[in-house]
Amino acid sequence: MSYCVHCGVELDRTEVSCPLCNTPVNNPNQPIDINGKLPYPTLKGQVDPVKRGDSAILLTVVLLSTAVACGALNLLVFKQGLWSLYIIGLCALLWVFFIPVLIYSRLSIYLTILFDWAAVALYCWIIYYQFPVNHWFLRLAVPIISLLTAFVLIFTFAIRYFKTSILSTAFLVFAEIAGLGVGLEIFIRMFLNQKIHITWSAVVLVCCIIIDGMLFTILKRTRLREEVRRRMHI
Numbered sequence: 385m386s387y388c389v390h391c392g393v394e395l396d397r398t399e400v401s402c403p404l405c406n407t408p409v410n411n412p413n414q415p416i417d418i419n420g421k422l423p424y425p426t427l428k429g430q431v432d433p434v435k436r437g438d439s440a441i442l443l444t445v446v447l448l449s450t451a452v453a454c455g456a457l458n459l460l461v462f463k464q465g466l467w468s469l470y471i472i473g474l475c476a477l478l479w480v481f482f483i484p485v486l487i488y489s490r491l492s493i494y495l496t497i498l499f500d501w502a503a504v505a506l507y508c509w510i511i512y513y514q515f516p517v518n519h520w521f522l523r524l525a526v527p528i529i530s531l532l533t534a535f536v537l538i539f540t541f542a543i544r545y546f547k548t549s550i551l552s553t554a555f556l557v558f559a560e561i562a563g564l565g566v567g568l569e570i571f572i573r574m575f576l577n578q579k580i581h582i583t584w585s586a587v588v589l590v591c592c593i594i595i596d597g598m599l600f601t602i603l604k605r606t607r608l609r610e611e612v613r614r615r616m617h618i
């Protein structure tokens with residue numbers, strides 16, 4: 385029987401060096417049994433990393449089975465109302481949102497965003513189909529979804545084609561929040577047939593203008609910018 389001279393662990397006859405501390409084994413009374421059977425497996429049982437395609441299949445199966453199961457429940461057991469349409473629509477929505485990320489990585493990001501727009505619009509239409517009040521789908525849902533999509537497209541374009549730092553990205557985000565607030569309030573007032581003016585979104589707008597003014601100054605003054613980056617580690 386050999387023991388490691390460094391850490392004292394008991395060693396197998398086949399061990400050339402200590403498996404814990406790697407100290408070479410040197411016991412003149414017991415030569416190393418080079419041909420002996422090793423006491424532990426030599427092959428590492430590594431699991432292959434999951435590929436995007438596998439995740440896509442799993443997501444598709446989960447969403448599809450959820451949609452089919454809810455549809456069947458609606459048809460056969462809980463027959464009142466078309467409640468399963470919401471869940472089926474939501475499954476379709478999640479599928480459209482996540483599958484391009486998992487499979488079609490070469491698909492243009494702008495096209496993906498437009499598909500998302502269509503998916504959200506379709507989901508709203510499913511709800512509208514059951515509650516067709518005041519033409520809210522065309523007069524409220526479509527303008528708001530389109531406005532959001534337009535801002536997402538502008539944001540994506542800006543961060544892809546301009547060299548944006550965290551500070552300039554923050555500048556863009558606050559500018560978009562201001563635009564989104566004003567747009568939302570105008571669309572809601574138009575839907576409610578009210579006079580078009582802004583109240584709450586004016587407050588949001590003013591706050592965003594102050595923050596963006598500060599960010600713009602920091603971005604334009606090199607010394608300020610470097611100081612902020614140094615302090616905030618960005």
Ligand SMILES: [Zn+2]
Pocket residue numbers: 388389390391392393402403404405406407
């Ligand atoms: Zn050792």
